[in-house]
Amino acid sequence: MTFTPLTRNLLRVAVAITLAFIYIPLLIILLYSMNPEQTLSWPPESLTLEWFPKAIQDQAARDALWNSVKVGAAATSIALVLGTLASLAVARHKFFGRESITFLVLIPIALPGIVTGIALNATFTQVFDMKLTLFTVIVAHATFCIVIVFNNAAARLRRMSTTLEDASADLGATPWTTFRRVTLPNMRSALVAGGLLAFALSFDEIVVTNFTIGAGDQTLPIYIFNTLFRPNQPGKVYAVAVIAILLSMIPVYIANRLTKEESVTASGAGAGTPIPEP
Amino acid sequence: MGRRLADLFQGHPRLTVAALLAAPIGWLVIGYLGSLAVMLAASFWHLNELSGEVTQGFSLDNFDTIFSDEVYRTITFRTIGVAAAVTVTDAILAFPIAFYMAKLAKPRMQSVLVVAVLLPLWSSYLVKVGAWRLMLSEDGAINWALSPFGLHGPGYGTVAVWLVMSYIWLPYMIIPIYAGLQRIPDSLLSASEDLGAKPAKTFRKVIMPLTFPAIVAGSIFTFSLTLGDYITPANVGNKQFIGNVVYSNFVANLPLAAAITVIPIVVMVIYLLIARRFGAFEHV
Numbered sequence: 001m002t003f004t005p006l007t008r009n010l011l012r013v014a015v016a017i018t019l020a021f022i023y024i025p026l027l028i029i030l031l032y033s034m035n036p037e038q039t040l041s042w043p044p045e046s047l048t049l050e051w052f053p054k055a056i057q058d059q060a061a062r063d064a065l066w067n068s069v070k071v072g073a074a075a076t077s078i079a080l081v082l083g084t085l086a087s088l089a090v091a092r093h094k095f096f097g098r099e100s101i102t103f104l105v106l107i108p109i110a111l112p113g114i115v116t117g118i119a120l121n122a123t124f125t126q127v128f129d130m131k132l133t134l135f136t137v138i139v140a141h142a143t144f145c146i147v148i149v150f151n152n153a154a155a156r157l158r159r160m161s162t163t164l165e166d167a168s169a170d171l172g173a174t175p176w177t178t179f180r181r182v183t184l185p186n187m188r189s190a191l192v193a194g195g196l197l198a199f200a201l202s203f204d205e206i207v208v209t210n211f212t213i214g215a216g217d218q219t220l221p222i223y224i225f226n227t228l229f230r231p232n233q234p235g236k237v238y239a240v241a242v243i244a245i246l247l248s249m250i251p252v253y254i255a256n257r258l259t260k261e262e263s264v265t266a267s268g269a270g271a272g273t274p275i276p277e278p
Numbered sequence: 279m280g281r282r283l284a285d286l287f288q289g290h291p292r293l294t295v296a297a298l299l300a301a302p303i304g305w306l307v308i309g310y311l312g313s314l315a316v317m318l319a320a321s322f323w324h325l326n327e328l329s330g331e332v333t334q335g336f337s338l339d340n341f342d343t344i345f346s347d348e349v350y351r352t353i354t355f356r357t358i359g360v361a362a363a364v365t366v367t368d369a370i371l372a373f374p375i376a377f378y379m380a381k382l383a384k385p386r387m388q389s390v391l392v393v394a395v396l397l398p399l400w401s402s403y404l405v406k407v408g409a410w411r412l413m414l415s416e417d418g419a420i421n422w423a424l425s426p427f428g429l430h431g432p433g434y435g436t437v438a439v440w441l442v443m444s445y446i447w448l449p450y451m452i453i454p455i456y457a458g459l460q461r462i463p464d465s466l467l468s469a470s471e472d473l474g475a476k477p478a479k480t481f482r483k484v485i486m487p488l489t490f491p492a493i494v495a496g497s498i499f500t501f502s503l504t505l506g507d508y509i510t511p512a513n514v515g516n517k518q519f520i521g522n523v524v525y526s527n528f529v530a531n532l533p534l535a536a537a538i539t540v541i542p543i544v545v546m547v548i549y550l551l552i553a554r555r556f557g558a559f560e561h562v
Contacts, residue, residue, distance in 0.1 A: 002471065003382065011382060014374035015391070021371075022398060022448065025409035028419055032412060041417035082302040089298035093291060101299070103559070104306050110498055111546055112506020114524045118539045119310075119317035122532060126332060127316055143310050146302065175294065200400045207506065211528065221404055228408040229513050241405040248401035256393055264392060264453050265561065 026245065033238035040234060048235075055239035064223035065247075071134055071219055072202040075141035079198045080191060082142070083149025088183075090150075091157035092165075108144040116144065117211030124212065132214040140212040141205060145198035152194030153187060155262045160186050193258040196251035203248050220244055314543075321537035332532055340537035350523070354541055357520040360440050361504035365451075365497045367444040372451035372496065379452075380459035381467075392456070399449040404509065410442040411513045439515040443504050450503070451496035454561045458492025459485070494553050495561035501549060505542045 003011075028042075033051055035044035055061060083105070090101050108116055120140045124130045164186070168178040206221040213222060224241055231237040256264075321340055326333045344350045379391045398406075413419045420431035432438050462485065470480040508521030520542055527535035553559070 003477075007477070008382060011374055011378040015378045018371060018375040018448075018452075019394060021445065022395070025406055025413060025445070026398065026402070028413060029405055029409045040412055040415065042412070042419040042422045078305075082305055085298045086302040089295050089302075093295045093298075095292070095295045101303075104311075105302070106559075108306075108310055110502055110550060112502050112521070112542050114506040114508065114521050115314070115317075115539050115543055115546075116310075118524060118528060118532075118536055119313040121528065122320045122536060123313040123316045126320060126334070126532070139309070143305070146306070197400070204400050204403055206404055206509065210525075224404045224408075225509070228404060229411060238408075241402065241408065245398075245402040245405055249397045252397055252400060253393065256396055260389065264396065264457055 029238055029245075030242055033235060033242045035235055035238075038234065051235035051239035052243075054233075054236050055243060058236065058240065060218065061220070061223055061240050064218040064220045067134060067218060068203055068220040071137050071141060072199040074138040075145050075202045076195050076198045078138070078142035079145035079149045080195050083146045083194065083198075084153050084187075084191060086146070087150050087153035087157055088179075091154045092162070105147040105150045109147055113205075113207030114211070116140065117208040120208070121211040132212060134213070134217055136212045136214075137209055137217075137219065140208050141202040144205075144208065145202055148198040148201060149191065149194035151265060152190045152197070152259065152262075155259075156187050156190035157183075159262065189258045190262070193255035196255040196258075200248050200251040200255075203251075317536045317539060320533055321540055323533040323536075325531055325533065340534050341540075343534065344537055344541070349518075350538070350541075353518050353520060353523060356436070356517060357505060357542075358545060360436065360443065360519070361501045363440050364443045364447060364504045365500045367440070368448050368451040368500045369455075369493050369497065371444070371448055372455050376452050376455035376459055379456050380462075381464070395449050395452050395456075399453070403446065406446050407442065407510050407513050410438070410445065414438050414442075414514055434514050435516050439511050439519070442510050442514050443507065446510070447500040447503050450499035451493075454492045454496040455489060458489045458495075458561055462488050491557040492561040494556045494558035498550065498553055498558065502546055505545060 031044055031047070032040070034047040034049060036046055036048040036050065037044065086101060086105060089095070090098055117140070120136070120143075121132075124132060124136050130136060160183075164182050165178055168182045169175070173181065204221060206225055209219055209222060210225070213219065218226070220240075221244075224237070224244060227237045228241060319334075320332075322336050322338070323332055323334050324337045324339050325331065375391070375395075379388055379395075383391060414431060414434060416433070418431075424431055432441065466484060466488075467480060470484045471477075475483065506521050508519065508525040511517070511519040511522055520538065524535045524538050527538065
């Protein structure tokens with residue numbers, strides 16, 4: 001299709017405006033994190049970097065960050081195992097109800113976060129009489145992270161030809177050996193990408209976390225939630241926020257590099273379509 | 279042992295599938311769907327009037343409250359209305375950039391743009407709300423930028439909620455539309471042109487029908503995420519949304535909170551069933 005120079009330029013302007021729309025609020029937070037004043041009126045009159053060392057030394061923020069890392073790592077590990085298993089079943093086997101699996105892994109992120117949050121809260125507190133802790137947060141996060149690993153793994157499996165696996169089987173390898181020596185090495189970068197994205201999703205999650213975390217515990221988003229909207233030391237809070245943004249962008253960036261070949265989706269960010277070809 | 283186990287699976291593909299699916303299905307069906315069932319059951323429980331403790335027994339009181347109290351109806355329609363407005367806004371905003379990314383940008387530019395859209399997707403949801411709270415405040419950046427023109431920003435309210443949610447969920451719409459447009463072969467667009475269709479007609483007759491499932495896929499996220507959000511309305515709005523009512527009730531009255539949650543579930547189930555008819559699940 002040919003495009004007139006006018007169309008091209010109009011689209012370029014639209015792209016520039018959209019990107020500005022996406023990034024300007026983030027830049028504004030960056031400026032507020034360098035605002036030495038207590039007042040929040042715009043624009044800041046001078047700039048300072050003093051809040052960043054204070055943010056890094058804040059013990060509550062550090063504890064919250066460490067909790068987020070623990071929760072993210074544990075939830076990602078569970079999601080990696082469950083997502084990989086489901087992807088192997090869906091992408092390598094034909095069976096009744098195969099499409100339902102794709103739907104089932106998607107529900108936890110397709111339903112609003114309050115639904116998942118209330119449901120798990122009711123189950124933990126009313127059925128199991130459990131105290132809400134970081135453990136309950138891990139269970140909740142693992143549930144909606146499965147789809148991320150699943151989408152990335154299934155997309156890779158679909159792109160991989162089965163000839164290598166068939167050859168391995170013909171040469172006498174057991175399914176387990178074939179998986180370990182042939183399938184897994186070829187899936188590795190997709191699994192790393194899926195794991196990083198699952199970690200990023202968990203690292204930023206607040207809605208479900210709010211319903212499943214104990215009163216005394218804080219993840220980084222909970223810390224930000226408790227301080228950001230009515231801050232008594234605004235500069236420091238915004239500095240923590242800026243650091244959190246930068247930290248959560250790293251895994252997404254690496255994951256995108258690892259899955260350049262696969263097309264992107266919003267629920268897998270680096271993966272292809274979750275529905276298998278018929 | 280490993281060998282014998284392997285032999286067992288060798289001739290029985292069904293056994294292999296069962297072994298692969300046992301753990302993930304167990305987690306999602308027993309753990310997740312089971313929890314949803316518990317929540318539905320909890321929506322029929324009620325609070326003991328004396329002790330204020332949750333009493334597990336069947337009662338329709340919560341649904342009676344939701345259906346008879348005008349407030350819940352207003353809140354439901356307000357939430358669905360804003361969710362629909364956000365979805366349409368995002369589809370309109372997302373299309374031009376997605377189209378440029380998929381059809382005009384050179385490969386290098388394309389990957390730069392994908393990264394630029396993806397990076398803020400899963401980072402800093404709270405920070406985005408916080409940024410808009412600052413920008414929309416009386417002496418914030420928006421009024422500062424508009425005042426030379428004698429204009430005034432929307433301030434905190436439902437318009438601000440619509441604006442901020444459209445902002446926050448926009449990347450969730452750009453990505454599926456971009457992926458959907460990428461799947462349309464360029465030759466198809468050339469063919470339409472060769473057959474004499476003007477660009478507007480190609481857009482209407484070729485591009486739109488082929489990208490529509492992808493737009494619906496993106497809309498699942500924009501719609502669902504708006505439907506359940508309580509943090510944005512609480513910080514840039516001045517009215518209650520479904521999420522706020524659930525959140526404010528869940529400590530004091532879990533059964534009522536569970537009953538209110540049935541509203542977004544029913545809405546989303548209907549939405550997902552319609553979305554499936556449009557073939558949207560191939561794009562999420």
